[in-house]
Amino acid sequence: MKTPDLRVRVAAAVAITCIAVVTALALTLYTASEDLEETLVEQIVGEEMAYLVKHHLDNPGIVVREPGPNLQYYVVRNTAELELVPQSLRALPTGRHEVGAGINEKHVAVHEVSGTRFIVAYDSGQHEVREQQFKHLLLFALATVTMVAAALGYWIAGLLTHQITELSARVSALDPGAPRALLAQEGQDAEVSALARAFDQYETRIRELLAREREFTGNASHELRTPLTAIRTSCELLETEPGLTDKARSRIAGIAAAADRMTGQIEMLLFIARSQASGTMETVAVAECVDNAVHPLLADIAAKRLAFENTVPVQATLTLNRQALDIVLTNLLRNAVMYTERGHIRVSLADGCLSVTDSGIGIPAAQLPHIFSRFHRGDARGEGFGIGLDIVKRICNQHGWRIEAESVPSQGTTFRLHLS
Numbered sequence: 001m002k003t004p005d006l007r008v009r010v011a012a013a014v015a016i017t018c019i020a021v022v023t024a025l026a027l028t029l030y031t032a033s034e035d036l037e038e039t040l041v042e043q044i045v046g047e048e049m050a051y052l053v054k055h056h057l058d059n060p061g062i063v064v065r066e067p068g069p070n071l072q073y074y075v076v077r078n079t080a081e082l083e084l085v086p087q088s089l090r091a092l093p094t095g096r097h098e099v100g101a102g103i104n105e106k107h108v109a110v111h112e113v114s115g116t117r118f119i120v121a122y123d124s125g126q127h128e129v130r131e132q133q134f135k136h137l138l139l140f141a142l143a144t145v146t147m148v149a150a151a152l153g154y155w156i157a158g159l160l161t162h163q164i165t166e167l168s169a170r171v172s173a174l175d176p177g178a179p180r181a182l183l184a185q186e187g188q189d190a191e192v193s194a195l196a197r198a199f200d201q202y203e204t205r206i207r208e209l210l211a212r213e214r215e216f217t218g219n220a221s222h223e224l225r226t227p228l229t230a231i232r233t234s235c236e237l238l239e240t241e242p243g244l245t246d247k248a249r250s251r252i253a254g255i256a257a258a259a260d261r262m263t264g265q266i267e268m269l270l271f272i273a274r275s276q277a278s279g280t281m282e283t284v285a286v287a288e289c290v291d292n293a294v295h296p297l298l299a300d301i302a303a304k305r306l307a308f309e310n311t312v313p314v315q316a317t318l319t320l321n322r323q324a325l326d327i328v329l330t331n332l333l334r335n336a337v338m339y340t341e342r343g344h345i346r347v348s349l350a351d352g353c354l355s356v357t358d359s360g361i362g363i364p365a366a367q368l369p370h371i372f373s374r375f376h377r378g379d380a381r382g383e384g385f386g387i388g389l390d391i392v393k394r395i396c397n398q399h400g401w402r403i404e405a406e407s408v409p410s411q412g413t414t415f416r417l418h419l420s
Contacts, residue, residue: 006164007157014153015146022145026138033134037127041107042096048073049109049120056118070126074119089119102128163192171199180207224266231259253299260296264330284322286354287312290347293329297337306337307344316349318419324395325419328403331388332356332415343412352420362409371405 052073074085082090088099089108097108103125111118170183180203184196235256239249290310294301301308336345336358343359363371372393396403396417407413 007161010157010160011150011153014156015149018149019146022142026142030135030138033131037131041122041124041127045107045109045120045122049111049118052118052120053111053113070123072121076117076119085119089121163188167192167196174203228259228263232256267327281319282322283317283319284325286316286318286349287314289322289325289329293326294333297333300337304341306340309344309346312347312349320419321399324399328392328395328417331392335388336360352418354417354419355414357412357414359412362411362413363407364409368405368407
């Protein structure tokens with residue numbers, strides 16, 4: 001499960017805090033209003049009962065008038081007067097009582113003096129109605145506060161995380177090859193400024209490391225290529241010597257081919273060390289690239305009597321990094337020739353997908369997920385260090401290409417390179 005980003009978490013914390021405070025306040029107000037209502041009603045009923053008893057004892061012959069629509073007085077001295085009392089109040093013992101519920105709720109006080117029963121009934125239904133209205137008002141206020149707190153929290157979180165988000169975007173756009181631009185700037189919060197300075201220091205170390213790496217790879221490239229060039233030149237000169245036997249010429253050709261393979265392996269090793277694409281984007285004829293990549297392998301193809309087919313249309317062109325495509329095609333074709341003893345090797349292009357198909361030994365299903373791993377070699381007969389397909393995968397990742405393999409053991413393998 002993906003963790004929410006910092007802004008959402010800060011907004012949620014602010015909203016939850018506001019909601020918790022408002023909820024606690026609403027519950028306190030609601031509870032206090034209930035207690036206040038109960039106390040007020042009890043006080044009214046008590047005062048009215050005291051008035052009724054005192055008035056009757058002082059003037060036993062005068063009937064007390066009904067004080068209002070919410071209050072009822074009952075003085076019971078005989079059976080006839082008891083009949084005037086509502087049925088729900090007749091059997092109540094002395095003391096305080098609550099009769100009914102909701103809008104029909106009544107607070108009743110019963111008192112008895114010298115055989116005379118005094119009953120005061122207070123209709124608290126209107127209080128219950130107002131209490132429900134107050135409850136609904138609190139719920140509406142809570143819902144409103146929830147929405148406002150969420151929006152306000154998100155806005156506040158945006159203010160708090162703006163500098164971090166901006167710093168993150170600038171870090172993502174860093175390019176070690178581009179001119180240096182410091183991340184730490186004036187006006188940043190202390191914490192953000194400290195983080196920016198740490199990134200600046202780290203970028204400095206990265207640039208120094210890259211500078212040393214470029215210097216090393218440049219020197220290594222020069223030192224390794226110079227003797228290989230000398231070997232290839234010597235082989236070319238030796239081939240022009242008259243009187244050489246076929247066996248000697250074959251050995252010279254083998255030395256030249258080994259020097260060419262070593263040159264290709266050096267290019268791949270340098271590519272791994274640099275971990276960056278070389279060359280520029282240009283419009284290339286795909287069929288020509290295939291012919292150039294297969295040219296060094298024609299002798300091996302002829303020796304195995306394989307049928308090579310380049311079915312890519314001559315007019316087919318794509319805009320891409322030609323050097324990267326050359327390295328990919330060279331590795332795929334070299335593997336196809338290496339692991340095919342009879343049959344054919346075919347290169348085709350359809351809808352921006354370049355396919356290299358062979359009729360070789362194939363790849364077991366258990367090895368297919370690992371063929372693009374560094375140093376993986378599917379068969380002992382293979383030459384090299386097992387880095388060819390790793391290089392292919394790296395190049396594809398850097399240029400936005402996609403490569404996939406399909407294979408049937410003993411029937412052949414197809415590599416599909418999606419270039420667009």
